[in-house]
Amino acid sequence: xxxxxxxxxxxxxxxxxxxxxxxxxxxxxxxxxxxxPEGHDGQTPVGALVWSHGYRGSAAGAMRNGSxxxxxxxxxxxxxxxxxxxxxxxxPHGPRTFDSxxxxxxxxxxxxxxxxxxxxxxxxDRIVAAGFSAGGMxxxxxxxxxxxxxxxxxxxxxxxxxxxxxxCQTPVSSIIxxxxxxxxxxxxxxxxxxxxxxxxxxxxxxxxxxxxxxxMAMAVSYEDLTCDIRLAPSGDVLDFCLFPGGHSFRTExxxxxxxxxxxxxxx
Numbered sequence: 001x002x003x004x005x006x007x008x009x010x011x012x013x014x015x016x017x018x019x020x021x022x023x024x025x026x027x028x029x030x031x032x033x034x035x036x037p038e039g040h041d042g043q044t045p046v047g048a049l050v051w052s053h054g055y056r057g058s059a060a061g062a063m064r065n066g067s068x069x070x071x072x073x074x075x076x077x078x079x080x081x082x083x084x085x086x087x088x089x090x091x092p093h094g095p096r097t098f099d100s101x102x103x104x105x106x107x108x109x110x111x112x113x114x115x116x117x118x119x120x121x122x123x124x125d126r127i128v129a130a131g132f133s134a135g136g137m138x139x140x141x142x143x144x145x146x147x148x149x150x151x152x153x154x155x156x157x158x159x160x161x162x163x164x165x166x167x168c169q170t171p172v173s174s175i176i177x178x179x180x181x182x183x184x185x186x187x188x189x190x191x192x193x194x195x196x197x198x199x200x201x202x203x204x205x206x207x208x209x210x211x212x213x214x215x216m217a218m219a220v221s222y223e224d225l226t227c228d229i230r231l232a233p234s235g236d237v238l239d240f241c242l243f244p245g246g247h248s249f250r251t252e253x254x255x256x257x258x259x260x261x262x263x264x265x266x267x
Contacts, residue, residue, distance in 0.1 A: 018119065021063045021079075025119065027111040033059040033081045034116055037073040045123040047267050048078040048116065049258070050109065050150075052131030052138040054249075056087035067251040075258055077128075077267075080116055082109065082138075089138045093161035095194040105138065106146040113149055126267050130154035130257065132249040133186060136177075137161065140204055143175055144168035151266040152236075154178070154257035157186050157247055160199040164207040172212040174236040174264050176257040177205065178225070178243070185247035205240055214238045222256045229260075237264045 019025035021035040037046060049072055051062050059081035072079045090097050090104050116122050129150045131139045136158020143153040144165060152174040179188060179201060190198040214230035227241035237260060261267045
């Protein structure tokens with residue numbers, strides 16, 4: 001009976017069996033992977049974190065991060081692992097994408113979110129974008145140029161190439177930026193790469209602070225993070241958190257971002 005049920009599910013195209021953590025979900029000519037919280041009943045809507053990998057990363061690589069998957073599962077969130085083309089993201093002012101508008105990536109993320117909601121029980125009002133390094137750059141671009149699909153953003157060790165745009169698109173959202181204070185791969189003050197350069201984190205934060213009318217900073221700490229946190233009239237938060245160290249990603253730091261978004265009522 002179990003084998004028969006499995007065969008019927010495959011024949012009927014049951015979404016949960018068509019792709020997942022170990023199998024690509026195909027959207028157009030690209031893919032993503034997804035891991036639902038452990039023990040999920042397949043019907044109750046849950047929030048999700050859309051993860052953007054670093055340079056030369058992959059959705060499969062993200063799914064092999066057991067610490068990341070466990071933390072999100074414990075938080076009751078699905079992990080949706082996005083994948084750039086050949087391990088890179090098509091971002092404005094990038095070394096090989098200088099004239100890009102980012103439109104291809106924005107369309108890809110729209111397609112991923114729509115497909116995941118169609119296949120799985122994902123709550124469209126509780127979707128967060130997060131990413132590390134080049135993935136953090138992707139997240140900043142989503143936050144400023146394509147914010148409507150997400151409840152909040154957690155860029156880690158990444159910012160805009162060259163400089164921020166002149167302004168951002170509404171709605172104002174919550175952003176929790178996390179960075180190593182001794183990062184030499186994506187330095188806080190940026191660095192030249194080819195004919196372009198990584199931008200200054202302070203410039204991105206200043207742009208968004210003015211855009212969202214965020215108030216005065218308050219200093220808080222969380223484990224090894226030291227953060228300046230700001231609140232906007234909209235109730236959104238803008239956090240800038242440093243940890244002692246270089247270009248690295250810790251699950252505990254991402255947990256802080258999730259907790260901050262929950263405290264702000266966005267998860």
